[in-house]
Amino acid sequence: MNKRVFSLFFIVLGLMLVVAACGGQATKAPAAAEAPAATEAPVAATEAPVALSGDPIRGGLLYDDWVKVLGVETPAENQVLWATQTTNTRSGKDTWRCKECHGWDYKGVEGAYGGGSHQTGFVGVLQVAGTDANEILAALKTGDHDFSAQMDDQALTDIALFLSDNMLDSAAFIAEKKAVGGDAANGETIYTENCVDCHGPEGLVLNFADETGPEYFGTIAIDNPWEFVHKARFGQPQVADMPALVDLGLTDQEYIDLLAYAQTLPTSSPVAEGGRLYDNWIAATGAADMTENQPLWATQTTNTRTGNDTWRCKECHGWDFKGVDGRYAEGSHATGFVGVLASKDKPAEELLASMKTGDHDFSAYLSDDQLNSIVAFVQQVEDIAPYINDDKTVNGDAVNGKVLYESNCQACHAEDGKAVDFDDGEGVEFVGTVAADNPWEVLSKLQNGQPGAIMTAGRNMDWTTQDLLDILTYIQTLPIE
Numbered sequence: 001m002n003k004r005v006f007s008l009f010f011i012v013l014g015l016m017l018v019v020a021a022c023g024g025q026a027t028k029a030p031a032a033a034e035a036p037a038a039t040e041a042p043v044a045a046t047e048a049p050v051a052l053s054g055d056p057i058r059g060g061l062l063y064d065d066w067v068k069v070l071g072v073e074t075p076a077e078n079q080v081l082w083a084t085q086t087t088n089t090r091s092g093k094d095t096w097r098c099k100e101c102h103g104w105d106y107k108g109v110e111g112a113y114g115g116g117s118h119q120t121g122f123v124g125v126l127q128v129a130g131t132d133a134n135e136i137l138a139a140l141k142t143g144d145h146d147f148s149a150q151m152d153d154q155a156l157t158d159i160a161l162f163l164s165d166n167m168l169d170s171a172a173f174i175a176e177k178k179a180v181g182g183d184a185a186n187g188e189t190i191y192t193e194n195c196v197d198c199h200g201p202e203g204l205v206l207n208f209a210d211e212t213g214p215e216y217f218g219t220i221a222i223d224n225p226w227e228f229v230h231k232a233r234f235g236q237p238q239v240a241d242m243p244a245l246v247d248l249g250l251t252d253q254e255y256i257d258l259l260a261y262a263q264t265l266p267t268s269s270p271v272a273e274g275g276r277l278y279d280n281w282i283a284a285t286g287a288a289d290m291t292e293n294q295p296l297w298a299t300q301t302t303n304t305r306t307g308n309d310t311w312r313c314k315e316c317h318g319w320d321f322k323g324v325d326g327r328y329a330e331g332s333h334a335t336g337f338v339g340v341l342a343s344k345d346k347p348a349e350e351l352l353a354s355m356k357t358g359d360h361d362f363s364a365y366l367s368d369d370q371l372n373s374i375v376a377f378v379q380q381v382e383d384i385a386p387y388i389n390d391d392k393t394v395n396g397d398a399v400n401g402k403v404l405y406e407s408n409c410q411a412c413h414a415e416d417g418k419a420v421d422f423d424d425g426e427g428v429e430f431v432g433t434v435a436a437d438n439p440w441e442v443l444s445k446l447q448n449g450q451p452g453a454i455m456t457a458g459r460n461m462d463w464t465t466q467d468l469l470d471i472l473t474y475i476q477t478l479p480i481e
């Protein structure tokens with residue numbers, strides 16, 4: 001199964017590169033011959049306007065979040081026009097986003113942003129579709145709506161080309177947030193070909209928000225179908241490998257097919273959410289730092305940590321779920337507390353109750369939903385001893401691990417695993433470092449994702465435990481410094 005999906009991924013990727021090499025050519029080399037958007041515009045007038053050339057896909061990304069796309073500083077003041085409305089209380093960066101004033105549906109006050117927390121009351125931009133990009137460009141450089149101090153001419157041109165030729169009017173396709181007349185079966189095919197490798201078989205692999213309100217592929221399709229369609233068409237700012245379906249020439253109907261399928265996907269993933277909470281619920285929920293130690297902490301003296309660490313389930317019960325009977329029987333994390341492995345077969349109500357009782361009461365910090373996720377997680381923990389040896393070697397196949405790493409981790413962590421440094425102090429901690437030091441911890445993160453960060457939750461891929469061990473074995477070969 002995996003191998004098939006991955007080779008498909010490479011085929012699709014290859015296809016995309018070819019398409020990009022042909023279709024995207026106009027961006028890098030503004031050749032007169034290749035100016036797709038502007039030449040197709042209705043040129044009725046006798047004096048033909050100068051054809052603009054640029055990249056409308058980049059224009060779509062800039063419309064979404066140009067500060068992020070260009071990697072520039074957010075302007076110090078709110079956008080001037082922002083003060084002319086009072087319904088939307090955001091400030092700073094959001095006030096500069098085209099989408100914040102004009103909407104994901106491009107309809108401004110006439111569309112979804114006519115109400116709700118994003119309500120702005122500004123006009124839409126859909127009416128400029130099909131008009132001369134030169135005029136649109138001029139509107140982006142005029143009066144209080146002048147963005148030329150923030151963006152160069154090419155960026156503004158790209159946006160103008162997007163607005164002139166690439167907006168999708170969803171009026172006939174989306175009603176009351178539901179996809180109308182979409183063919184979910186065809187949508188699934190599109191999903192499998194283009195999205196499944198990163199978002200997983202059920203769209204639960206990446207959580208875009210924190211555990212107080214997890215947001216998955218399906219969540220955003222249901223909550224904000226217009227944003228979903230825009231991002232499906234143009235990609236996600238700063239995520240280089242996420243495809244822009246516009247590049248592949250899908251029909252309008254096919255986006256709705258994709259949306260119809262995405263709206264059938266689940267919006268929660270209790271076990272993985274529970275796993276991230278078990279790892280570090282403070283980071284996972286974005287909660288404030290703890291000022292006091294967990295009350296039970298004082299009943300041990302071997303582990304001298306304080307504050308947040310004393311509240312982490314894993315700090316008392318271990319990455320191997322065996323507490324004092326496992327890895328944390330000794331070493332700097334030695335705690336002497338019981339594990340949770342022996343409790344896994346207890347009924348859910350009993351486990352829930354144990355997390356709301358006496359000094360072990362977490363209900364002031366975690367909602368019942370979150371505690372139930374933790375219970376779901378605890379009920380399926382397993383003994384890791386057969387997988388990872390006491391000398392930290394892992395019983396896996398590095399060759400398969402490398403294949404999985406390359407297609408699923410490399411985009412964020414780089415080939416050598418050094419793109420992200422997890423150490424916040426003086427040292428360095430890369431994928432290779434932590435895999436060598438603490439394979440038990442890494443296995444947990446590979447299964448459930450990283451609390452508070454956007455990272456693959458392997459248990460929501462179609463991966464076996466052996467696949468995860470293979471990845472772990474491979475990343476133990478990466479540089480540690």
Ligand code: HEC
Pocket residue numbers: 063066079080081082095096097098099100101102122123124125127128136139140143144145147159163
């Ligand atoms: C703070 C809110 C705000 C932001 C941010 C904003 N606009 Fe506007 N936009 C307006 C308002 C208000 C108008 C109409 C009056 C005007 O032109 O000043 C307008 C007009 C337009 C028009 C002309 C519409 C027509 O019918 O002629 C276009 C095109 C446009 N905006 C595109 C953009 C793009 C692209 C961005 C992002 C680079 C953007 N806007 C950012 C508020 C905003």
Ligand code: HEC
Pocket residue numbers: 191194195196197198199206208217220227228231232236239241242243245411454
């Ligand atoms: C190469 C990996 C990759 C592929 C393939 C991919 N995505 Fe994504 N996608 C991401 C990442 C990473 C994020 C999270 C970005 C962030 O918020 O930093 C994301 C986020 C999203 C979001 C939510 C953005 C938000 O801000 O809430 C949507 C919607 C989305 N992707 C749709 C799609 C669709 C539709 C496809 C298939 C056509 C797809 N993605 C394919 C990596 C990918």
Ligand code: HEC
Pocket residue numbers: 278281294295296297310311312313314315316317337338339340343346350351354355359360362374378
């Ligand atoms: C400061 C250390 C500490 C922390 C932090 C901690 N526990 Fe415990 N846990 C204990 C101790 C001690 C016991 C056994 C005695 C008791 O129940 O009070 C226990 C018992 C348990 C049990 C067994 C209950 C039973 O009835 O069999 C489970 C399950 C459990 N903890 C899960 C968690 C989870 C999940 C978290 C994180 C939300 C967590 N613990 C955080 C110390 C801790």
Ligand code: HEC
Pocket residue numbers: 405408409410411412413420421422423430431434435442445446450453454455456458471475
């Ligand atoms: C969408 C980007 C993304 C993808 C894909 C991704 N990661 Fe991560 N990973 C991160 C981020 C962000 C962090 C957290 C950095 C931090 O907390 O400082 C992280 C953290 C880690 C950590 C360190 C955990 C710790 O705290 O010690 C490991 C190990 C890791 N990732 C391995 C992997 C592996 C293996 C894969 C592929 C199965 C993968 N990651 C896929 C973004 C990603």
